[in-house]
Amino acid sequence: MDQQPTQTAPVKLVRLWKRLPNIVVPPADVVVAGSSRTSSSVSGSSAIPSPVSASSIPGSIAPRSTRWNKVDIVLKTYGFRSLGEFLLVLFHPRKRGEPDRRSKSHRQAVARFLQGKCKVTMADIIPLIYDHHQSRPKRSDVDQSSAAFSPSRPLAEIHYARPCLSAWATRLVGNRIHTAVDKLARTDRTDTRHRRRVRATTNGRAKNTSLVEWEDVELSMEELAALYREEDPLLWYITECAAAPRKGGEGFVKKIRPHPGIQVGAISSFIISRNRYASGDLALPLGIWLFACQAHIDVKRVFCRLGYSCSDSTVRNALKTLTEASLATLRTRVQAATARGEMEHAKISDNIQKYQRIYQHGLGKENSLNHGTACTVFELDGLHPAAFRADDHIARIIKQERQSMTVLSLYNTIDWEHLDNVWELHAIRVLVNYLPHLAALSPNISEKFRTTLSKRRLPVRKARLQPLGTNAEQQMENKGYEAGFRNFDQQTGVEPEKSDNILSWNRGDGGTHGTLMRLKQIQSTCPDVYSSFRNALSTAETWHTKATHLNSCASNHYGPASSPDPSSLSRSSNAANMKRPTDLKKCDFYPTSRSMTLIWDARILDCWRLVLGCETDLVSHFDALVTTNRLPTLHDLLRQARILRERYACQAAYDQSLDKEEQDRAESRTKFHEGSPWTRPGEQSDSDAHMSNSESSDSDSDRDDMQADTLNEASNTGLPATAASKTTTTARAGDGPKTHSEQPGFNGDRVLSNAILFLMDFGWWTELNYAIPEGDVGRVFEILKIYIFTFAGSSNQNYMRYMLDLYTLLEYEASPELKEAILNNWLLNTRGEPGKFVEGDLMQEWSNRWLSDFSKEQGADYDDPFYRKTISPNVLHFLKIKENMESGFELKQRSKVHPAPHLRSETKILLQLYKNEELHSFRSGRSMGHAVINQFDRGYQRLEDGKLAEYLKNGAEYAQLLHEMESPRSPAAAVVLRQVRAPLPVPMKTILTTQAAHKVSEAHPLLPAPRLSTVRILNVTLKPRRVLPPLDRHSALRLLHLVRLQIVFKSGTALITATNHSLVDQIWV
Known part of the structure; x- marks a missing residue:
C-alpha cells in the first residue's frame, strides 16, 4: 500500500517595507538649470541630488505614489518652460526630408496615442x-x-x-x-436613373453631353435624400443639424415640414450654385413644375436666383429637347412596325379654339376666333400582328355583307336579357346607397357588376400616350382635316409609300368622324391609297356620343320651364332648386347629368316605395325591418327589382300606361298602383297655351311630325288612345311651343307614361356611365346599339349614322383580329388603376383644356412653335409632373374635381313631391300638357321606313367606287365583287336620252341619279350642249363621284348624261 504524502502548511508571504529618508524635490527651474549646468543652487550650496538617486539614500522612506503625485512630479521635472512647449515638442510633426530627432520611445509613444492604441x-x-x-x-x-x-x-x-x-x-x-x-x-452619378449633370440643349460642340429626358425629371424626395446621405454623410449631417428639430436630444421628423425635404432643397441649391449644369436633382424638375403650373415670370426669376429652379429659358429649351426626343422615339417605333407590316399606334384628334381679343386696335387688327387641331397617339395593346391589314378590310367593304342587315336583325343583336339584369341591379344600387340599413350589400353589388353581369372587361394596364404638336387647321372642313391628317402622320413618322396595306385608326368626336367619312367619299376615286383615305379607319368616340344622348334626353324630358307636370324634369328641378339647362339642345354636361341623375334616383326610390308596399316612407319601412330582424337579402331584392322593372321601365309598361283596358287586364305583378281619380282641369286660356320656343320638349321638326308618328304607333300597336292625341300650336309661326293635348276618349295616363320613358332612357345612359370606368366594352357596345334606335328617333340623325358606322365596322367589315384589337383598345386607362378607364375623346378634352389655359397668355396661332414644340407634345407630362411633385414632397394628393355635396335633402323633397302627386300611380285620363316622345319606337319605325335603306345605299355606292379603284390594284377585290354581283350591262346606243339614263339607274340603284346641269370639274365647265374630248377611266370616275351624274362604261369610254329639268344635254366623254 502506497504511503500518503505529507501535506505542508502554506507559507504566508510578508512584504517588508524599508523606511527611506525624506526627499526634497527641487523646483522645476532648478532642475532645468541643473540640467543645463549653467545655474547654481538656490541656496548657493551644492546641487540637490536627483530624485532618481533618492532610493540609495540610507534611511529614507518613499511616499505612496498616486496619479496626482505623478503629475506633480512630471510637471516639476520635465524641464520645459510650459506645458504648451512640452506638447509642441511631444507632437512635433516631422516634415518630409528633415531628420527625425525624436527617440524611438518618443515616436512610439506618440504613434500609439494618436492611433488610438492606448487605453x-x-x-x-x-x-x-x-x-x-x-x-x-x-x-x-x-x-x-x-x-x-x-x-x-x-x-x-x-x-x-x-x-x-x-x-x-x-x-x-x-x-x-x-x-x-x-x-x-x-461629378455625376454612375446610375443613369439619377443623373445630376443633364443639359437642356446642346450646340453639338461639347462631347459626351447628357441631354435631359423625362426620366430625369421624375422627382422623389425620399430617393434624393437617400442619395445625398450616402454620397456625403457630413454634408447631410450638417444640414440635418440645421433643419431637424430635437426632442430629448434625439432628432425627429415633423409632419408639417419634414426636414429631409428641406435638406434636399438646400443641398440642391448649394450644388447648382457651384455648377449650373448640375441641375438634374431638383432645379430642373422644379423649373418644369413652375412652367406647368403657369407660375408668374417673377416667381420663376426669384426661384432661379435662389438656386431652387432653372431659368425659364432653360426650361423652355429643355421642353423642346424632350419633345424632339419623344417624337423621335415615336417615329422609330412607328417605322419599325411599318417595316413589319403592322400597326401599333392609333390617333385621337379633336378641334380646339380660342377667342383672340385685340386690346390695341389698328388696321387689320380685329377680334378673332383662332381654330386648331390637337392629336394624341396611343400605343395599342392586345392585338394580332395582322389585325390592321387594309386589303382584308377593303375586300370586306366591297363584299357588302352589310346589305344583309335589317332593322329586325339589328334589334335582335341587342342582349335584352343582359340589359334587363343590369337595369335591375342599378335599381338595387340606388336603394342600397340611399338606405344605411343595406350598406353591407354594396360590395356584393359591385362584385356582381364585375363578374356575373360583365361582358368584356379590359385588363388594367396604363395607357402609353404621346401628344403631338398642334396645327392651325379647321378639322370640321374637308381641306383643313386633310391638311391636319397629313401633318399628324408626318409627326408620327408614317411613310405613305410603305403603308398602303396598313390601316390607320383615327378616332374623334362625331364631327371628326363625319368629316373623315366625307373625305373618303370625295377622294375615293384617287388612284393613290393614302390620298384617297382608303386605308384610314374611323370611329366616333363614346364621350361625345354620351353627351349628345344626354342633350337629346334633356330636350325630350325637361318640358316647359314652368310645367306643372310632375313627370317633367323642369318640375323636379324647380322643386329641388337644381339649375335647368338654358339651352336644351346644348346642355352643360356635368350640371345636367348631376340633376338628371338625382331625379332618376329619386324616381327609382319612389317606385321601390310602391313595390315594397311602404306605408309611409322607405326609411321608416326599413327601420321596422331592422327591429324585427327581417332585412332582405340581395336575392330578395333582385326578385323585387324584376317586378319594378316590368312595371315601370319597359316598353310593355309604357303601352299599358296609355290604355286603361290593358291596365285592367294586367297581372298583379305588372299592374300599376291605382291612384286617386284624376279630375281634368278646366279649359286653359289662350295666354296659358303660349310658351317660349326654347321651352319646347324637343325640336320643332320632332314636334311637327309627332302626331304622324303617334298615328303610326297606334296602327302598329292598336292603341286608339295614342291615335287620339294631338298637338296644339300657337298662331304665330315663330313662337313655337307645342302644348300636347289629348283627344276626347283618352283613358290612359300620360304623366305615368312620361315617367316610364324617363326611367328607360336615362337608365341606359346610367348603365353606359357606369360601364365605362369599369372598362367593360361589352356593356358599352350594348348601349351603343340601343343608341342607333334612339338617335334615329331624335333630331340627332348624324349620330345614328355614326353608330351604324361603328356597328357595321365591327360586325361586317372587320376581321375577327381587327374587331378584337378595336375592342381591346376602345377605352383608355391613364392611371393604370381599376375603375379609372375613360373614353379617348374625354382624355383629349382634358388635354385641350390645358392647351386652352396656356393659350390665354399667348397671342399666336396653334401652329406657332411655342404650341407645337413646347406645350402640346408635353401637356400630359405637365399633368403628371404636378402629381409627381405632390407625391415627391409627401403631400396628400388633391382631387382634380370639386367634391359634390350630398343630395339627401333634395332627394327627400323629390320623394315627397312624387308621393303627393302620385307620379307612379295610374290615374286614368291624366294629361298635363307634356308628352315625351318614345324615341326608341320612333327610331325603329324611321329605320323601317327608309333610314336604314338610305344608309345601306350610300354604303353600296362607296363600295362600288372602291371596287372600280381596287380592281386594277387588287385582284382579290375584283374576285370578291364578281362573286357578289354581275357586271353592268352595256347599252346598245352610244348616246343615251334622259329616259334611258333613268332606266339604267332604276336597273342599278347603286348608281347615282342624274341631277346637275352645270359642273366645274378638272378646270372644265360642262354646260348644256357642250361636248368634251374623251377622258380616261380615272377622270370619268372622279367626275361621277363629284358631280353625281349618270355614267355607263362602254369599251373603255364613259357616257354621261346631265339633265336640267326639261332641258336635256347629252355629253360623250
Whole structure:
C-alpha cells in the first residue's frame, strides 16, 4: 500500500517595507538649470541630488505614489518652460526630408496615442480640454468670448482653449463642406436613373453631353435624400443639424415640414450654385413644375436666383429637347412596325379654339376666333400582328355583307336579357346607397357588376400616350382635316409609300368622324391609297356620343320651364332648386347629368316605395325591418327589382300606361298602383297655351311630325288612345311651343307614361356611365346599339349614322383580329388603376383644356412653335409632373374635381313631391300638357321606313367606287365583287336620252341619279350642249363621284348624261 504524502502548511508571504529618508524635490527651474549646468543652487550650496538617486539614500522612506503625485512630479521635472512647449515638442510633426530627432520611445509613444492604441485616446482628451472650466473665458472678456466658432479670426489671437478649438473646428468643417459640395457639383452619378449633370440643349460642340429626358425629371424626395446621405454623410449631417428639430436630444421628423425635404432643397441649391449644369436633382424638375403650373415670370426669376429652379429659358429649351426626343422615339417605333407590316399606334384628334381679343386696335387688327387641331397617339395593346391589314378590310367593304342587315336583325343583336339584369341591379344600387340599413350589400353589388353581369372587361394596364404638336387647321372642313391628317402622320413618322396595306385608326368626336367619312367619299376615286383615305379607319368616340344622348334626353324630358307636370324634369328641378339647362339642345354636361341623375334616383326610390308596399316612407319601412330582424337579402331584392322593372321601365309598361283596358287586364305583378281619380282641369286660356320656343320638349321638326308618328304607333300597336292625341300650336309661326293635348276618349295616363320613358332612357345612359370606368366594352357596345334606335328617333340623325358606322365596322367589315384589337383598345386607362378607364375623346378634352389655359397668355396661332414644340407634345407630362411633385414632397394628393355635396335633402323633397302627386300611380285620363316622345319606337319605325335603306345605299355606292379603284390594284377585290354581283350591262346606243339614263339607274340603284346641269370639274365647265374630248377611266370616275351624274362604261369610254329639268344635254366623254 502506497504511503500518503505529507501535506505542508502554506507559507504566508510578508512584504517588508524599508523606511527611506525624506526627499526634497527641487523646483522645476532648478532642475532645468541643473540640467543645463549653467545655474547654481538656490541656496548657493551644492546641487540637490536627483530624485532618481533618492532610493540609495540610507534611511529614507518613499511616499505612496498616486496619479496626482505623478503629475506633480512630471510637471516639476520635465524641464520645459510650459506645458504648451512640452506638447509642441511631444507632437512635433516631422516634415518630409528633415531628420527625425525624436527617440524611438518618443515616436512610439506618440504613434500609439494618436492611433488610438492606448487605453486613453483623443476621444477622452478633447472633451476634457474643451469642457475644462479654465478653457472658457469669462463673460466680461468680450473679445475672447466672441471668438468662439469664428470663421475668420486668426487662431493665434484666441487665447482660451475652448473658443480656439471651436474656431479651428469651424474652419475645418467649412473647408470639408466646400470640398464636398464641389465634388458633388463636378461629378455625376454612375446610375443613369439619377443623373445630376443633364443639359437642356446642346450646340453639338461639347462631347459626351447628357441631354435631359423625362426620366430625369421624375422627382422623389425620399430617393434624393437617400442619395445625398450616402454620397456625403457630413454634408447631410450638417444640414440635418440645421433643419431637424430635437426632442430629448434625439432628432425627429415633423409632419408639417419634414426636414429631409428641406435638406434636399438646400443641398440642391448649394450644388447648382457651384455648377449650373448640375441641375438634374431638383432645379430642373422644379423649373418644369413652375412652367406647368403657369407660375408668374417673377416667381420663376426669384426661384432661379435662389438656386431652387432653372431659368425659364432653360426650361423652355429643355421642353423642346424632350419633345424632339419623344417624337423621335415615336417615329422609330412607328417605322419599325411599318417595316413589319403592322400597326401599333392609333390617333385621337379633336378641334380646339380660342377667342383672340385685340386690346390695341389698328388696321387689320380685329377680334378673332383662332381654330386648331390637337392629336394624341396611343400605343395599342392586345392585338394580332395582322389585325390592321387594309386589303382584308377593303375586300370586306366591297363584299357588302352589310346589305344583309335589317332593322329586325339589328334589334335582335341587342342582349335584352343582359340589359334587363343590369337595369335591375342599378335599381338595387340606388336603394342600397340611399338606405344605411343595406350598406353591407354594396360590395356584393359591385362584385356582381364585375363578374356575373360583365361582358368584356379590359385588363388594367396604363395607357402609353404621346401628344403631338398642334396645327392651325379647321378639322370640321374637308381641306383643313386633310391638311391636319397629313401633318399628324408626318409627326408620327408614317411613310405613305410603305403603308398602303396598313390601316390607320383615327378616332374623334362625331364631327371628326363625319368629316373623315366625307373625305373618303370625295377622294375615293384617287388612284393613290393614302390620298384617297382608303386605308384610314374611323370611329366616333363614346364621350361625345354620351353627351349628345344626354342633350337629346334633356330636350325630350325637361318640358316647359314652368310645367306643372310632375313627370317633367323642369318640375323636379324647380322643386329641388337644381339649375335647368338654358339651352336644351346644348346642355352643360356635368350640371345636367348631376340633376338628371338625382331625379332618376329619386324616381327609382319612389317606385321601390310602391313595390315594397311602404306605408309611409322607405326609411321608416326599413327601420321596422331592422327591429324585427327581417332585412332582405340581395336575392330578395333582385326578385323585387324584376317586378319594378316590368312595371315601370319597359316598353310593355309604357303601352299599358296609355290604355286603361290593358291596365285592367294586367297581372298583379305588372299592374300599376291605382291612384286617386284624376279630375281634368278646366279649359286653359289662350295666354296659358303660349310658351317660349326654347321651352319646347324637343325640336320643332320632332314636334311637327309627332302626331304622324303617334298615328303610326297606334296602327302598329292598336292603341286608339295614342291615335287620339294631338298637338296644339300657337298662331304665330315663330313662337313655337307645342302644348300636347289629348283627344276626347283618352283613358290612359300620360304623366305615368312620361315617367316610364324617363326611367328607360336615362337608365341606359346610367348603365353606359357606369360601364365605362369599369372598362367593360361589352356593356358599352350594348348601349351603343340601343343608341342607333334612339338617335334615329331624335333630331340627332348624324349620330345614328355614326353608330351604324361603328356597328357595321365591327360586325361586317372587320376581321375577327381587327374587331378584337378595336375592342381591346376602345377605352383608355391613364392611371393604370381599376375603375379609372375613360373614353379617348374625354382624355383629349382634358388635354385641350390645358392647351386652352396656356393659350390665354399667348397671342399666336396653334401652329406657332411655342404650341407645337413646347406645350402640346408635353401637356400630359405637365399633368403628371404636378402629381409627381405632390407625391415627391409627401403631400396628400388633391382631387382634380370639386367634391359634390350630398343630395339627401333634395332627394327627400323629390320623394315627397312624387308621393303627393302620385307620379307612379295610374290615374286614368291624366294629361298635363307634356308628352315625351318614345324615341326608341320612333327610331325603329324611321329605320323601317327608309333610314336604314338610305344608309345601306350610300354604303353600296362607296363600295362600288372602291371596287372600280381596287380592281386594277387588287385582284382579290375584283374576285370578291364578281362573286357578289354581275357586271353592268352595256347599252346598245352610244348616246343615251334622259329616259334611258333613268332606266339604267332604276336597273342599278347603286348608281347615282342624274341631277346637275352645270359642273366645274378638272378646270372644265360642262354646260348644256357642250361636248368634251374623251377622258380616261380615272377622270370619268372622279367626275361621277363629284358631280353625281349618270355614267355607263362602254369599251373603255364613259357616257354621261346631265339633265336640267326639261332641258336635256347629252355629253360623250
